Amino acid sequence: MVSITVNLISGRTIQQGVAIESGKEKPSYREAAGIIEMDPSDLKKLGAWKNTNVRVSSDYGSVIVKAIEATQGPHPGLAFIPMGPWANQIVNPNTYSTGMPTFKGTPVKVEVSPNEKVLLGVELVQKSCFGDSS
């Protein structure tokens, strides 16, 4: 399986902002924040079509999200997951004594994973915390 390594950042998008106000339990939140924005050149390297589910893994965890083409690019080598539970499965939680986790600049591995589904926001966090029993 082909995999590529990119530098991950997270942050606000206006779609994410609207989705958190309209209900984080709803599929619209997943549409807005359960994605990874990748540069077209990186998608090509990965051999993935747009809108394919991918597994993104770092030293701190792993998550399934939908790969879409960068909306605010080009930014080859850089990937973006909107702030939220999906990004937070894999960001670097170390604060280096500042109190602030390192939300931007986590090296991650991306691989195509078309048969796995992207979980809903609340469901994802419950599953990470309590396992499948929740």
Next chain:
Amino acid sequence: MSKKITDVICPFCGTLCDDIEVLVSDDGKKILEVYNACVIGTEKFMHSGAKDRITRPRMRQADGSWKEVSYDEAADYAAQVLAKAKKPLMYGWSSTNCEAQSMGNEIAEVARACVDNTAAVCHGTTLIAVQDIGLPSCTLGEIKNRADRVIFWGCNPAHAHPRHMSRYSIFPRGFFTVKGQMSRKLVVVDPRVTDTARMADVHLQVAQGQDYELLCALRVALKKEWLPDTVAGVPKEKIYEVAEILKSGRFGIIFFGMGVTQSLGKNHNIDEAIALTKDLNEYTKYSIMPMRGHYNVTGSGEVLAWQFGFPYSVDLTRGFPRYNPGDSSSIDLLNRGEIDAAFVIGSDPGAHFPISAVKHLAHVPLVCVDPHITPTSGVSKLHVPVAFNGVETGGSCYRMDNVPIDGRKVVDAPEGMLSDEEFLVMVRDRLKKIKGVA
């Protein structure tokens, strides 16, 4: 007949737009239309009328299902949790009003809790930098009327503060900026070509995480000293060009956001940005301002600072306030597993903390006070829905430039629902009784 309420404050982001108009039904119970707000603000007002809204507190049962309880039972449970805990964390506070924050601080003092607000995951490092070297700042009104050089560094207001640019920083015509956008030069520094960057006169596409280097290079370029061919992925010619643009203005403002506070370097990035502002004041007038996110995160910092002396990460476990980010900050407390109970209000750490911290939060008695269903409420033991602040209850809040503004109530909360402050008063009274405090 419907009626229009004018001069409403938007309770979404730190811009606190104060020109919102809301059309409400005659009985004052339903919002029909929202004018002037951005798409996020509109959604916030409209969502208060959602049919599937939770209106009563609920406790999670052993099998994972929810059982409805009364506000009295909820307050009893919350008070007992806080009373029993050795080191409870009281986190959030940024989407509630100053009155509730003050009440929360009173509870925290009795409970000997750690109190922290969402600066923990947004501008906490800014607060450290401000304590290091100060912050030459101004109000948004001054920017609207005077600023002819505007820099957005590591922030994307087109997405995060949608009306900031039209109300204050780029488009409005002010007293000395009569031509609006034509009067201003816009510089954006961001590793992505963001929607804000697309509007810029100059976009510096900095290599991610190298903001410190670029800030240093700009300070060098101001003095026309030597630079290597590229710094942080930006050619030196462009850096010299931006330095000249910045120097040639009459009044400049540097806005900065998560791009610098959350990348490696953290508070030192901000130190350097403030030092750049200081250097620019050798040539002309410059100010710097953090782009605060939650509508009243600034207020929480203010209330904590005037009551305990520190703006976030306050540890009251010894009965007096201590402050040591990295030690007393929420993420570190949770990552080290030091917390034995948590009370979360007006924020959603379940969604916005790294999962390692959330896992610990989920395994202690967790009380979540929030009108929405969120990942935090999803892993809490007790979920207390309350009235929407700024929509169903008013109260003071602080804009990102530290200007206090009185929020407005536009509709009634669903019958029988309490506000944050009312629920906190119930918890305080019960906690004081258990602890035997007068």
